[in-house]
Amino acid sequence: MSRLDSMLRRLTAQRDGLNWAAAQINDTDGDVLDMGLGNGRTYDHLRETLPSRRIWVMDRVLQCHPDSTPPARDFLQGEAEPMLQKLAEAGRMIALAHYDFGRGIKSEDIAEAARLSPLIEQVMHPGGLLISGQPLVGFKQIKGPDTIAPDRYLFYRA
Template sequence: HLRERLPGRRIVVFDRELGAHASSIPEPENLVLGEIRETASRFIGIDAALVHADIGTGYDDRDAVTSTWLPDLIARLLRVGGIAVSGTPLDHPLLQPLPPPPSVPPDRYFVCRRV
């Protein structure tokens, strides 16, 4: 649905493995498979307008580890003014927390703007 709403914008998809329906698979140059912590580092400085990182597991101990590296990675991917949406908190000096939409339950998603 992002492609429908943002025609003409480059959308790079990161995933551990390909499991999407054939109609949802992006072009090969916009599909990056592997562990996001390793693969996304090749895109630092891309000046992304939006980063959606729904990689939380629901296990507090695992998500705590993700929270040690994900906020910095997102801050380095986003352009100034870019927006990040994550399933885990994004505590970073360059990421300003924003309120999620009213329809989103508390602590389900975290929204930030790159300052």
Template sequence: MSRLDSVIRRLTAQRAGLNWAAEQLQGTPGDVLELGLGNGRTYDHLRTVTPDRRIWVIDRNLNCHPDCVPPQDDFLQGDADAMLSKLAEAGPQVILAHYDLGTGVAADNRVLAEGLAPLVAKVMLPGGLILSDQALPGFEQLPEPCDIPKGRYNFYRVA
């Protein structure tokens, strides 16, 4: 599979998964967390499918498209571990988290995800959903919803 085909497959799974999660959580209170803003495409999509929810965004840098800049009060700029700890000070408040952090090096991404998973758990409400392109230990893995190919994206429910 070419790299172009792979990214199209990943983004298609990501969009379908976010749409599914937003639908599953309709009527359930809680905020959204976007871990890794990047260009802001996923954040922009989350604004569309969860319009009545506060969306927290964590990233080291604000390098997104100008149309995708989160409100200053919702953007936690810095290393993910420190920003998750800061967000956790208010207690669990997130019902949907999208984990999209990575370095481009698979082994490094695994170490990062393993280290951040316990911190993500601290901000999550019971019954919340986490979507991730990385495996996150410590959460109940769900089968892929919709027509998402097995193993293309990870779906978790918080106990």
């Protein structure tokens, strides 16, 4: 599979997964958390899909497209550990989290996801959903939409 085809497959899975998860959390209280802002495409999609939810965004640096910049009060800039601790200390309960951290080095990305999983668990609303391109630990893995190959995106319930 070409890198272009792989990217299209990943983006389609991400969009389909987010739409599926957004529909699943209708009866769940809590905010949304986008871990890994990047260019801001996912954040932009989440704010359009879930306009009544507060959407927290975290990343090391703010370098997204100007049209996809979150409000300063919702952007947590820095390393993930202190940002997740800040959310936990504030008592934030997340109904839907999207995990998109990574540098593209699979072994390092998997290790980071495993290391951050307990901190993510602290901010999740019981029964909340997590969507991730990396395996997370300590959550119940569930089946996502049929349109997504099981190895492309992972779905969890807190």
